[in-house]
Amino acid sequence: xxxxxxxxxxxxxxxxxxxxxxxxxxxxxxxxxxxxxxxxxxxxxxxxxxxxxxxxxxxxxxxxxxxxxxxxxxxxxxxxxxxxxxxxxxxxxxxxxxxxxxxxxxxxxxxxxxxxxxxxxxxxxxxxxxxxxxxxxxxxxxxxxxxxxxxxxxxxxxxxxxxxxxxxxxxxxxxxxxxxxxxxxxxxxxxxxxxxxxxxxxxxxxxxxxxxxxxxxxxxxxxxxxxxxxxxxxxxxxxxxxxxxxxxxxxxxxxxxxxxxxxxxxxxxxxxxxxxxxxxxxxxxxxxxxxxxxxxxxxxxxxxxxxxxxxxxxxxx
Amino acid sequence: xxxxxxxxxxxxxxxxxxxxxxxxxxxxxxxxxxxxxxxxxxxxxxxxxxxxxxxxxxxxxxxxxxxxxxxxxxxxxxxxxxxxxxxxxxxxxxxxxxxxxxxxxxxxxxxxxxxxxxxxxxxxxxxxxxxxxxxxxxxxxxxxxxxxxxxxxxxxxxxxxxxxxxxxxxxxxxxxxxxxxxxxxxxxxxxxxxxxxxxxxxxxxxxxxxxxxxxxxxxxxxxxxxxxxxxxxxxxxxxxxxxxxxxxxxxxxxxxxxxxxxxxxxxxxxxxxxxxxxxxxxxxxxxxxxxxxxxxxxxxxxxxxxxxxxxxxxxxxxxxxxxxxxxxxxxxxxxxxxxxxxxxxxxxxxxxxxxxxxxxxxxxxxxxxxxxxxxxxxxxxxxxxxxxxxxxxxxxxxxxxxxxxxxxxxxxxxxxxxxxxxxxxxxxxxxxxxxxxx
Numbered sequence: 001x002x003x004x005x006x007x008x009x010x011x012x013x014x015x016x017x018x019x020x021x022x023x024x025x026x027x028x029x030x031x032x033x034x035x036x037x038x039x040x041x042x043x044x045x046x047x048x049x050x051x052x053x054x055x056x057x058x059x060x061x062x063x064x065x066x067x068x069x070x071x072x073x074x075x076x077x078x079x080x081x082x083x084x085x086x087x088x089x090x091x092x093x094x095x096x097x098x099x100x101x102x103x104x105x106x107x108x109x110x111x112x113x114x115x116x117x118x119x120x121x122x123x124x125x126x127x128x129x130x131x132x133x134x135x136x137x138x139x140x141x142x143x144x145x146x147x148x149x150x151x152x153x154x155x156x157x158x159x160x161x162x163x164x165x166x167x168x169x170x171x172x173x174x175x176x177x178x179x180x181x182x183x184x185x186x187x188x189x190x191x192x193x194x195x196x197x198x199x200x201x202x203x204x205x206x207x208x209x210x211x212x213x214x215x216x217x218x219x220x221x222x223x224x225x226x227x228x229x230x231x232x233x234x235x236x237x238x239x240x241x242x243x244x245x246x247x248x249x250x251x252x253x254x255x256x257x258x259x260x261x262x263x264x265x266x267x268x269x270x271x272x273x274x275x276x277x278x279x280x281x282x283x284x285x286x287x288x289x290x291x292x293x294x295x296x297x298x299x300x301x302x303x304x305x306x307x308x309x310x311x312x313x314x315x316x317x
Numbered sequence: 318x319x320x321x322x323x324x325x326x327x328x329x330x331x332x333x334x335x336x337x338x339x340x341x342x343x344x345x346x347x348x349x350x351x352x353x354x355x356x357x358x359x360x361x362x363x364x365x366x367x368x369x370x371x372x373x374x375x376x377x378x379x380x381x382x383x384x385x386x387x388x389x390x391x392x393x394x395x396x397x398x399x400x401x402x403x404x405x406x407x408x409x410x411x412x413x414x415x416x417x418x419x420x421x422x423x424x425x426x427x428x429x430x431x432x433x434x435x436x437x438x439x440x441x442x443x444x445x446x447x448x449x450x451x452x453x454x455x456x457x458x459x460x461x462x463x464x465x466x467x468x469x470x471x472x473x474x475x476x477x478x479x480x481x482x483x484x485x486x487x488x489x490x491x492x493x494x495x496x497x498x499x500x501x502x503x504x505x506x507x508x509x510x511x512x513x514x515x516x517x518x519x520x521x522x523x524x525x526x527x528x529x530x531x532x533x534x535x536x537x538x539x540x541x542x543x544x545x546x547x548x549x550x551x552x553x554x555x556x557x558x559x560x561x562x563x564x565x566x567x568x569x570x571x572x573x574x575x576x577x578x579x580x581x582x583x584x585x586x587x588x589x590x591x592x593x594x595x596x597x598x599x600x601x602x603x604x605x606x607x608x609x610x611x612x613x614x615x616x617x618x619x620x621x622x623x624x625x626x627x628x629x630x631x632x633x634x635x636x637x638x639x640x641x642x643x644x645x646x647x648x649x650x651x652x653x654x655x656x657x658x659x660x661x662x663x664x665x666x667x668x669x670x671x672x673x674x675x676x677x678x679x680x681x682x683x684x685x686x687x688x689x690x691x692x693x694x695x696x697x698x699x700x701x702x703x704x705x706x707x708x709x710x711x712x713x714x715x716x717x718x719x720x721x722x723x724x725x726x727x728x729x730x731x732x733x734x735x736x737x738x739x740x741x742x743x744x745x746x747x748x749x750x751x752x753x754x755x
Binding site: 002004005006007008009010011012013014016017018020021071074076113114115116117252253257258259306307308309310311312 | 324325328330490560564570571572573574575642643644645646650651652653654655656657658671673676677678679680683684685686687688689690692693695696697698699700702720723726728729731732733734735736737739741742745
């Protein structure tokens with residue numbers, strides 16, 4: 001036997017790895033998570049910790065029970081747990097992130113074959129299940145109190161989308177800073193955009209889905225409101241659109257891999273969100289549902305958005 | 318400056334330890350002739366040459382020892398003068414065992430009388446140039462080793478090619494032999510380009526060089542004459558691939574499954590052009606080539622080596638392997654072959670040698686996360702992840718329908734896969750199965 005390794009080419013590999021990508025997503029989510037803790041107090045921190053821990057433990061348990069090699073090292077369970085926590089109000093009881101993460105990992109990811117095989121975003125899917133099961137718990141938002149770390153009054157407040165329809169209760173500055181009611185991770189748009197910029201810089205996500213998602217939604221809203229720029233901006237920066245467009249809709253497993261597919265996917269998300277928000281005018285996680293619905297049709301989009309091979313055109317194309 | 322467009326996709330392995338800097342500043346050194354050479358009779362695409370010497374024969378430098386047979390073939394010449402001591406199979410870098418002639422070197426370097434400079438090279442007809450290329454055993458030195466005479470003979474082609482595309486891009490990491498040749502023998506390359514231009518009757522000849530070698534671009538530009546164009550191309554792997562190069566330099570796409578002639582192009586490597594010039598002007602057959610020896614070796618270098626020299630002898634001249642070598646690569650690390658032992662002879666298509674350590678080993682494979690990096694990287698516009706998934710389910714027809722036959726095996730997809738999946742290998746499997754089914 002030769003002491004040298006013989007394998008097929010190529011013999012060099014990029015340093016990128018699944019774990020590194022997932023760590024980058026965690027890094028990108030951290031500013032918004034920190035903002036959530038600052039605004040919503042220690043409960044937010046506890047919920048994030050519980051959610052991440054439950055997600056990792058669920059994945060570890062599933063691998064153990066199914067006698068397969070543990071995949072917790074790829075950090076994707078951490079991302080799922082963190083994303084779920086960011087989609088929960090800070091007022092939910094502590095069992096909820098634990099149950100939610102278990103649902104996300106076991107029911108929405110692992111039983112389909114694990115990473116890359118799930119057809120719906122696990123965190124969003126779990127959020128939808130929790131919302132449908134405990135609607136009132138999932139729709140009680142705390143009023144944020146910046147710097148008032150220890151005790152935040154758990155007053156049920158309306159989310160800005162609802163009040164926004166009535167005429168803009170919050171300023172754009174407040175929407176950007178995030179000291180408004182909402183889920184833990186969705187309110188601070190500045191932090192979310194900073195994280196998104198990091199993902200672009202690291203080439204983890206491409207512009208296609210976020211740009212078309214937000215662009216389509218904004219364009220529809222502008223037209224529907226007779227080019228009311230203020231109301232449109234208010235809509236773009238309220239609710240979960242920024243979190244959803246950059247961090248949830250871009251999920252690799254549940255969106256098409258080609259540029260063309262991503263464009264169609266983004267447009268679909270934007271259209272659905274517009275229809276839901278504009279026509280329903282009720283408080284709900286419409287952004288989640290828009291993405292989940294597009295997740296389901298993603299394989300169909302993939303079928304019609306195949307790539308064109310280099311030599312497919314005419315001789316002098 | 319001609320229009321340059323670049324293919325979609327591609328990767329930048331230069332940025333992650335490309336290793337060219339190690340040898341690109343070192344002038345080519347002529348390696349000491351070995352005491353014996355093992356000359357493979359099949360070191361080109363097509364039919365093997367037929368041995369025409371026997372044990373005990375005295376042979377001269379440049380004497381034909383294997384004659385071409387068939388339409389696509391090339392003769393093989395003695396790279397030393399001396400005595401034939403054995404006719405025996407040997408294992409070459411591709412892993413195949415091929416018949417070979419072993420010659421004991423008498424160190425006299427006595428040229429065969431067939432090796433004569435051409436006095437009126439400029440008056441040669443295209444057919445005569447093709448004949449010289451054929452008799453000199455010229456093959457593509459870029460790696461594929463396709464007989465040059467077959468490429469240059471355009472008499473049966475319709476429509477006739479109109480562009481000669483010359484590859485000086487050398488996009489493989491670590492390798493710098495073409496780079497050095499462009500710096501040191503620019504005039505010879507340009508002369509070879511003009512000879513090939515004449516042989517093929519094309520109206521345009523253009524040399525493409527990656528823009529990470531500005532000195533080579535400058536050297537060729539100052540040597541260029543009689544309308545030979547030199548174009549700097551974006552440094553991106555696999556820029557040097559035939560189809561990518563034709564797209565960049567001639568603005569044409571070679572249709573799937575077709576040869577460059579379908580795009581009315583003839584492609585040649587700069588090293589082949591230099592060898593053509595030597596064959597025509599000096600009458601020299603192809604008996605030596607430049608080999609980059611790099612990676613974890615004592616002294617990385619560019620050596621001018623006689624064909625048939627054992628790689629063991631070559632490595633010795635590079636002061637041996639360094640510590641921590643895990644992989645021996647013949648060719649570049651993207652397309653080259655990993656070999657189990659250094660006991661292989663240098664052949665005409667021996668592009669270089671790179672000794673890799675841990676960096677040459679791939680990490681443990683995990684599940685595809687559908688990130689789409691391979692789709693973005695594929696220069697041929699394929700979905701390697703999809704082909705890989707189909708091949709792993711033994712759905713070879715599906716893989717072929719997904720375009721696996723168009724895969725050039727450049728390795729870009731495997732290089733950039735975060736899950737460390739052997740995507741290129743899946744395409745190879747699909748192609749091999751499809752050929753078996755035919």
